[in-house]
Amino acid sequence: MARTHPLPMFHRRLTLLGGVMVLIALVIGAQLTRLAVAQGASLRSKAERALHQSTLLPTYRGRIVDHRGRHLAIDRPGYAIAVEYEVITGAWVTRHARRAAYKDIGATAWAALSDAERTNLATSYAAPFHARVERLHEALCVEGGIDRGTLDEKLAAVRTRVERLAETVWARQEEEQRNAFLAGGGDPAKFVFRRERLIEQTESHVILEPVGDEVAFAFRGLAAELPGMFDVREHARQRDYPWQELLVTIDRRHLPGPLAAETPIDVEVVGVADHILGGVRSVTERDVNDRPLRTFGDVDLGGYRALGDVVGGRGLERGQESTLRGRYGLVRKRFDTGEIERIEPVPGRDVELTIDVQLQARIQALLTPEVGLTVVQPHHQNTELPAGWPLHSAVAVVEVETGEIRAMVSMPTVAMESSLGKAALGARAWCNRPVEAIYPPGSIFKPLVLLAAEAEGLVSIDDTIECTGHYFPGRKRPRCWIYREQWDFATHGELSPEDAIAQSCNIFFYTLADRLGMERLADWTRRFGAGTPLNTGLLARGTNPAGEMVWREESGGMVIDAARIRALPLREREFSRVTMGIGQGIGVAWTPLHAANAYATMARGGIIRDATLLAGAEAAGPRRAEGRLPIHPDAVDVALEGLRRVVSEGGSGHHIVLASGTVEPIFNATGVTIWGKTGTAQAPPLRPYDTNEDGRVNGDDDGIANLDHAWFVGLVGPADTARPMFAIAVIVEYGGSGARAAGPVANQVIRALQHEGYLPSQDDEPEEAG
Amino acid sequence: MSLADSGRALTFRPAGVRARARSIHRPRLEWWNLAWLCIAGALGLSLLGVFAIGTTEPGFATRQVAFLLIGVSAAAVAALPHYRWLQRMSVPLLLLVLGLLVFVLLPFVPESIVRPRNGARRWINLVVTDLQPSELAKIAYVLSLASYLRYRKNYRRFLGLFLPFALTFIPLGLILVEPDLGTALLFLPTLFAMLVAAGAKLRHLVLIIAIGIAAAPMVYPILKPHQKARIHALVYQIKGDARHVRDIGFQGDRAQTLVGAGGLLGVGRTRAASLVTYNRLPEEHNDMVFAVIACRWGLLGALTLGGLFLLVMAGGLGTAAQAKDPFGRLVIVGIVSMLFAQATINVGMTIGLLPITGMTLPFVSYGGSSLVATWIMMGLIVNVGMRRPIHLARDSFEFSDDDG
Structure with a gap:
């Protein structure tokens, strides 16, 4: 049935196409406005963050001093030597040996080999890499002043801990994913769980801690010789409690009847004032959420970093956290101008106790x-x-x-x-x-x-x-x-x-x-x-x-x-x-x-x-x-x-x-x-x-x-x-x-x-x- | 026409009539011709592109100016022959382009001629520059589809839509294999727009779209892993989940950050250059050039760009409306919709509305093949626009049972 239209059909169709185009343009315009106006300021600062490179300058926790000026808790700057997990497990040697073999025989020949043949071939290339691991172990023993048995124990302990952790985490993840999968109506037979490597399996683990300047220097030198096998972590702050253990001689002459004796007794006191002083621990997610480290805008750098930061865990270390903690410093380099800004760290203040x-x-x-x-x-x-x-x-x-x-x-x-x-x-x-x-x-x-x-x-x-x-x-x-x-x-x-x-x-x-x-x-x-x-x-x-x-x-x-x-x-x-x-x-x-x-x-x-x-x-x-x-x-x-x-x-x-x-x-x-x-x-x-x-x-x-x-x-x-x-x-x-x-x-x-x-x-x- | 002219017209002079008749059919581009809008818009976009590219890559900007000159010349050449001649050439042209598309895929073609980039075989090395056959395919496709549809009516039946779709899937498939999902994606909206313009039943088209949407989940499993990952990245980004910001979602995240960073009025050239460089925006002179524009000139710049595109679209659709020849009309609709689809996908992926795919922004992105191809399209619009319709010609695509 013919209808009369003011416009010919082709023109109506063009109008329809033009209308669709305008609609699409409006959607795009809305998203653009959202990005540029509603989120403009936050995205601007996000973009500008890339112009800077910031390096935190560590601060030191304040001391805890007793009534007579004795240092009950002090912060010692130090270093830690951390070995890559791959090196600890031996996967590092395998990976490098295979790579060496591949380079040596070329891509075509490599492709022709089965996996078992590749592994066999790689074994003959492994010797120099084993030698490097050996060199590292030797250095850890010599510089760290530990014997080979202790080192092996430490390495095995890391491996066991990470493996157990991984098993636990994977088990939990698998459970969660399976539940989610089944809840979503998935077929149980089709559920597949992929184990993804944990951070702990890809990062380095502290083997020697704390070590002084000299040891850190020695390992820095070694890093050129043994690249990618370990790292020297700076400022692994070590909280020391020098008065923690004391030998006290007790005069027993004035003790009640059966306890009295002419000879004094030496008592080894462990944990002197430990309830009062408390201790520090690594930050948890909650600490970081409560007080995140602000590295931009305000100068205040008094919060916590997600990794490796410490916080008072109990006792005065916790009660006086705000006094003891101090604030990070910051060196901020601007790439585009080369300008360098430096905010000095503020060390934590000492806490003086009435305790003797x-x-x-x-x-x-x-x-x-x-x-x-x-x-x-x-x-x-x-x-x-x-x-x-x-x-x-x-x-x-x-x-x-x-x-x-x-x-x-x-x-x-x-x-x-x-x-x-x-x-x-x-x-x-x-x-x-x-x-x-x-x-x-x-x-x-x-x-x-x-x-x-x-x-x-x-x-x-x-x-x-x-x-x-x-x-x-x-x-x-x-x-x-x-x-x-x-x-x-x-x-x-x-x-x-x-x-x-x-x-x-x-x-x-x-x-x-x-x-x-x-x-x-x-x-x-x-x-x-x-x-x-x-x-x-x-x-x-x-x-x-x-x-x-x-x-x-x-x-x-x-x-x-x-x-x-x-x-x-x-x-x-x-x-x-x-x-x-x-x-x-x-x-x-x-x-x-x-x-x-x-x-x-x-x-x-x-x-x-x-x-x-x-x-x-x-x-x-x-x-x-x-x-x-x-x-x-x-x-x-x-x-x-x-x-x-x-x-x-x-x-x-x-x-x-x-x-x-x-x-x-x-x-x-x-x-x-x-x-x-x-x-x-x-x-x-x-x-x-x-x-x-x-x-x-x-x-x-x-x-x-x-x-x-x-x-x-x-x-x-x-x-x-x-x-x-x-x-x-x-x-x-x-x-x-x-x-x-x-x-x-x-x-x-x-x-x-x-x-x-x-x-x-x-x-x-x-x-x-x- | 002046009185003197009309006086002279009273005298019967056969030679004069012939001359006037010739003059009527001589192509001309009066000031009121809507094709001018396309030229103006395209020129504006191209210049904006040159400046945007120059933000971080002044060397590329210079070369882009050279490409622009080539492009404008190519447009002039494309405007010269009567489009009816082009219509006759459309099928041989399509065959040639399909040949080139097959050529780039041939495994034995040496890498000195077809050099794969990021695993994609899209470019033929012409020493001076690289030729991207898929750019030519777009033009050839529009010409041949317009040629196919111009006098038919069978596409107004549901089954009659089969051939136009089949014609579309040949180049689309070849380009998909390169792989170049982005370019391949342009063919479908173009086909739909041309069918709409040609008067296909809207209910058929809506039905096909509905089937397509229903079948989309079945297509998902055959997507390549990186394509799936990009869709995942988009979903996570829309949910506000930052987990892919460092890997597959990096490009999208950076682009949106820079678009937002431009704010209302932009940050200016120096600052934009720093932000783009140190935010490590990939493809900043190419696929991601829109982010650079929004960062440098802000929302205002982005809207200006949008305005220029709409100018090209309006000019194109207006020219089509003024024309009467079915082939000319469909060529323009095809060109306009293809450019619009391309710009939408490019901007959409830059601002986080669509998954990331390799897609240049027409006129603006750096690149010879792309720029010259789009200018040739402008040349084709002008070609149609400056050839006056024959007054007595019947309007094409007028059907009495329009359903839209």
Whole structure:
């Protein structure tokens, strides 16, 4: 059917073609606009990057220096000799021999050979290449100062590691690809997996590290002779911890009864301060993503490179990463203009610590099983654990005036983990107990309850409270520790605050806690520093398994909050409110450093200066500059008097009774005044073994119940001054009695302070130098 | 016409009539002839090309000027003989070109005559320059297809489309074997455009395209590995996956980077030269010349180039519209669509819309064969344009049952 059109058909068809052309042109125009306008700036800078060649200039990590200027962590520039993986596997010789054979006989003849013939032929060309490999091995042995056997082991280790890695990666890739293939409806029979070489199979591997300038120079010379077989990697930075291992001589004359000896003992301390210093590790993808190295635009080169960069992995190395790390420098050459720009690297800043590494090492030595203080002894009267059982422990020593931590020891150390054998499973060697492990405070909490109640006007320093044995009429619990059948349900009778502390009477502090109420007491606990991490310098951001941001390396402990108190059933609330007065129950748990910090605050008369590991300007805990607690000096004096009486005749921390029946004072350091408090804190069942053999020691394993943690928190100062100089917190996990297990440790810590010159001593003979 | 002229016309002078009759049929190119647009556009593009090539290769630019002069002369020569004579020559020309296409593929032809480049046998060494028979094949193909279609109607039946397709697949196949996928790809859009212009049923053509699209996945397995890889590279690039940026996708990535780097107004000659050189853009004076233009003159330069192409297209299609002779009309449509397809593929691959394939940008890319061939095409358009239609001639390709 004919239709009438304004245009003839040919012209309509031309219009159609022209229209299609215009449409196509519009699509092209849109893409052009997208590239040139929307992405113009980023593509311009991408293009301009090609005009430059940038070489990073390495920086050095800052040093970590102790209280006396000793270098605890230093960065040594160095070199590493890395051998190509092909050379290690021997594929290099094969490849070169085949190439030589091919060149020799020519392409046509080569093409005519079967693969087996080619391999055969190549063998006769391999000798010079074997000689080169031999030459390299020789150089590695001679320059690296290792014997042939060690070298072979190292090479074999690389090969094994890479082969295993490849198997794992390929297995995973194959699995993933197969799943994807099947999910896409593919026929299982047709699935083909191709193993692609991993980067590790194409790159060089470090065989000698670290090597100095001379060795690097020698290998650079060798590179001309043996091209493509190895490379000399520059600035393989080596983090050194020169004080990591120390030999400490311990004078055993003043150890408790059975441990005492006339001859000193030499203790090899491994991992001195390793929880504090931590270590560095290679960057992970996440580090690089969080803080990529910016090499363009901004001058800031403070981020991480994807390969070969190091980052603080734990401890101060991690907590002080931003100070220690430094910034890369950069040399940037512009090809088109020949212009050279140079940005100098900024070395990392030093971190000065308040720690005295000698004191640290000495205390660490004291806590090793060899000395015996942290091994169950008959005089501990531990009802559940046999004598000789090793106990884990922690000590924190804080200078009262400044809040500076002079020593902070966690036992066992990370470095000891390998020597612990099977016991390592339950040892939690990675845990920096003084700041990471939390325990109920037990009786060491009592002086703080007194100060709080006095400040709130709920008790006067002249008041007395009668110990009635049990607190609630008609109920056996909670009771005083003395109100037991074996002692005919004795009571302390009428007690002054000083005596209440000296006798560690529970009823007295139940009464104060009852008057304060749980919320108010919790509030005072927080004012003494518990409930938040002290931010000694170790605090680091991290993520928990759920991916949430959490604080790592320091614990805030736990102080019950108002909401949780209100949620308690009435009877439980009543009980908890009272038992919180003796540091038990669900009200509070804190770290040993919190304990030492709270006692230091008390000794300063309430002035808040939270404990820190960082000296000078670097110290920046959350409450370092914050005022003082409203506690009365007289109340502090009363509390201190109580603490002094604890370690005096008749106090709960005065003596121990040895298995032989001999009574021996716990503290035998001379020339010092000691204030202290013992504490025995509820402990969860001890689960030392992987009884269900699941490779983990955790709550699923069988435990030993009825054990307590042993606390001793003390203050010490020269005998001629009324004010304490150091606060010392000791915890012996599952040690039982605070007096018997933790007290002797505190005594030795005081002696260690004397040995290092922090406290005077009036011993007749000077101790032997360590 | 003036009064004096009309006065003289009253006098009957047989010799004068003959002279006037001759003068009517004498080829002329008045100022209003749309073929001028083609010449202007082509000249603009060629000069733009010379400058673009000179960005990094001033020596090549000089030689390109020489090729341009040869090309313009060749165009003039191509414009001279009446296209009806060309129509008669089209089949022998096609046979000659097919012979050359077979010649380059013959394995025993010494490498001094046919030197393979990157494994492709496309060039015949003529000492002074290289001859690329596939460039000639384009022209010969357009002429012979136009010659075949001009008086027929059978292609308006579905089966009647068989012969035009068969005619297309002979040169296409030979070029595909060279291999030169890019050039081979140009023949299909050209065929479709010529069939559309000649009045083939649009529904037949749409059906064929639909079948082609459905069959495309079956073609994929027979593609060569590097061709598959390039398609992969394009897919990854569109997904924003940078994994092929260093290998098969390198060329595309570099080209797009430089196109974008030019921004709106470009970076100027010196900077463009540095960027192109140090970004190591391959084939920057040849297949990738569009990236150089966009980098040096920016989006503005790129759009100018597009405008010039559309000018050539508009001039060509306009000339075809003015012409009445079926052969002349189809020759122009063939030429215009082939040039447009070539420019689209070239620009498309440069800006990441199409996979990378070896394809020059007509008029702009460096190269004698390509430039001379495209100018000869311009000469053919002018050839048709300057020969006036016979007024009484019936308009060709007018069918009463147009479906489009």
